[in-house]
Amino acid sequence: MLSVSNLSKIYGSGCGLCLELTGPGVGSNICPKCHSIVACARIDLDVYPGEIVGIVGESGSGKSTLIKLLHFDQAPTSGYAYLQGFEDGQVDMFAVSNQKKRWLRNYQLGIVYQNPNAGLNMEFSCGGNIADKLIAADWYNYTRIRSRAAELLQKTELPVQRMDELPKRFSGGMQQRVQIAKALANNPPLLLLDEVTTGLDVSVQAQVLRLIRQIQSALQIAMVVVSHDFAVIRMLTERTLVMRNGRVVESGLTDQVMEDPHHPYTQLLINSML
Amino acid sequence: MTSYSYNYGFLDEQTKKEIRRKLLQAVAIPGYQVPYGSREMPIARGWGTGGLQITLSIIGKQDTLKVIDQGCDFSVNACNLRNFIAATTGNTVTTDTAEASIVQTRHRIPEEAMREDQILVFQVPYPEILRWVEPSERETRRMHAERDYGKLWVFLYEDIVRWGEITLSYRYPVLVNQRYAMDPSPIPRHDVPKLHQAETLFLFGAGREKRLYAVPPYTEVVPLQFEDYHFTVENFGGQPCRSCGSTSSYLNEVYDSETNERYFSCSDTSHCAKNSQGAIRHE
Incomplete structure (x- = not known):
């Protein structure tokens, strides 16, 4: 349902050789020639309906940038993406006007950021x-908006009577659930989750993960889950991409990647698990 | 008193030309804020320089001028602007809305229905309606360009959550020609419906913020409202104006500290006087 190809994001001027001179081979994503930062390089990603895809990697590996590109928070340097729900998957969603991108963001996508400040006002x-x-x-009907919001809060296990409070008075786990409720508001076919459980204590982590699984099984929403935590990836996803220095270094079924990692970096990641 | 040292209408012809050109653009794109080079005027910015520059740019020798401040012809702001324009143009001035060809106003639309051959010029303090919700100018411009008014709607939503109704009493957001969200200037809600499909050309000038915009005659101007929470005008509990007895005009509540009495009277003084004499053209 989502097909991304050759997606790159370079911060800085870029010199044409950036992609060749960086990567896991040289262990850096900073171009030695022009000092641009290659956050994502030639990423290919396919997501099928109702599937959860994991993206794992250390900080600075480009996984959050990838999510931001998919949500139009940042513009890619190059690359294409096709979404089934948009023009029947025939039109590159990066090439359309801002108005259309906004439509995509509102009707086709939902996002949950690591930091609730980024996703909530x-x-x-x-x-x-x-x-x-x-x-x-x-939606321009106040009563209907209210009842839909209450329904979403129930679904995300938040007390409906606190609907009219400011989210800054909420705990971290509750803020994260408000973000999830917001992301689900328009029944998007694709949900992007960026490090949703990072910074939450373990019991709350477990609650949020359970909630995500419930939503996935009840609504059959496809998800892209970004995390540096293999435990989260193992619990949620069927397929996984391992990223390093802006590249996908390994991909496959999550079990396979975890039980039989091929790339040395993946092996290191697995061995570093507590 | 005629001034020999100033050009007709104080501003030089190049400046007037620029403002007129920008006004044409504003009329062509109803509700869109056109930036213009607001000039230094002999009154402070924020005291009606935007409206004043528009009036001085469009006024001709045959025009009759009326200036009001919150409906009143005789407040300091109105008197000074009127005297200034009269002194630098030599034009006829009036307090009668029906007689005037140009009416410059601060925060009111005259009660008397205005005609096709008249122009109403508004003094605008804050032209950006999205400033209620967004401090960044770059961001508000993007929002206008993309017709992204969600935040403004949420602002109204939050108002209903908190107070059970939309409490904005002035600067009520309107959507012009189904495209641009516009600040109608701080007119009371009572006046907002008068902007819709009006016979008159409305010009808005913000001197300090260097923006002007327009609502041409017969343009759709709709206040933002939820399907189940409608825009409403002020309610004076059916009390009439104490001077003219009008129950349909916008009223000021007046407190008399000597008699300890509260009563209502028309905000539009010239309309009130005419109404008392029974000389009003009703819609």
Whole structure:
């Protein structure tokens, strides 16, 4: 349902040789010639309907950049992406106007950031944050917005009576669930999760992960899950991509990658697990 | 008193030309804020320089001028602007809305229905309606360009959550010609419906913020409202104006500290006077 090909993001001027001079082979993503940073290089990624794909890697490996590119938070340097729900998967979603990208973001995508500050407007109430997403999809009926927001809060196991409170008064785990409720508001076929459990304590982590699995099995939403934590990846995903220095160094079924890692970096990652 | 040292209408012809050109653009794109080179005027920015520059740019020798401040012809702001324009143009001035060809206003639309051959010029303090929700100018421009008004809607949503109704009493956001969200200037809600499909050309000038915009005659101007929470105008509890007895005009609540009495009176003074004499053209 999502097909990404040859996706690259270079921060800096770029010199044409950046992609050749960086990568896991040389152990760096900074181009020695022009000092640009190659965050993502020639990434290919396919997501099938209802599937959860994991992306794992250390900090700075380019996994969050990949998510941001897919959500149009940043513009790619080059590459294509086709989404089944947009023009029947025939039109490159990076090539369209900002208005169309906004439509895609509101109707086809949902995102949960690591930091709730990035995904929520802390000046708006919890219900207001959900309303934001609904209004973007042309909901102009106050009562219907309220009932939909309440329904989403129930689904994400948040107390409905706290709907009108500011999310900054909530705990980290609750803020994360508000983000998930907001991301689910318009029933997007694809959900992007960027390090959703990082920074939460273990019991809350478990709750959030359980919630994500419930949503996935109940709504059959496809997800791209980014994490540096193999435990999260193992629990949630069927397929995994391992990234390093902006490259995909290994990919395959999650079990396979974990039990029989081929790339030395993957082996290192697996061996580093507690 | 005629001034010999100034050009007709104070501004030089090049400046007027620029403003007129920008006004044409504003009329062509209803509700869009056109940047212009706001000039230094002999009054401080924020005291109506935007409206004043528009008036001085469009006024001709045959025009009759009226200036109001919150409906009143005789407040300091209105008097000074009127005297200044009269002194630098020599034009006829009036307090009668029906007689005027140009009306410059601060924060009101006259009660008397205006006609096709008249122009209403608004003094605007904050032209950017999205400033309620977004401090960055670059961001608000992007929002206008993409017609991305979600944040403004959430702002209204939050207002209903908190107070059970939309509490904005002035600068009520309107959507012009189904495209641009526009600040109608700080007119009361009572006046907002008058912008819709009006016979008159409305010009808005913000001197300090260096923006002007327009609503041409017969343009759709709709206040933002939820399907189940409608825009409403002010309610004075059916109280009439104490001077003219009008129940349909916008009223000021007045407190008399000597008699300890509260009463209402029309905000539009010239309309009130005419109404008392029974000389009003009703819509």
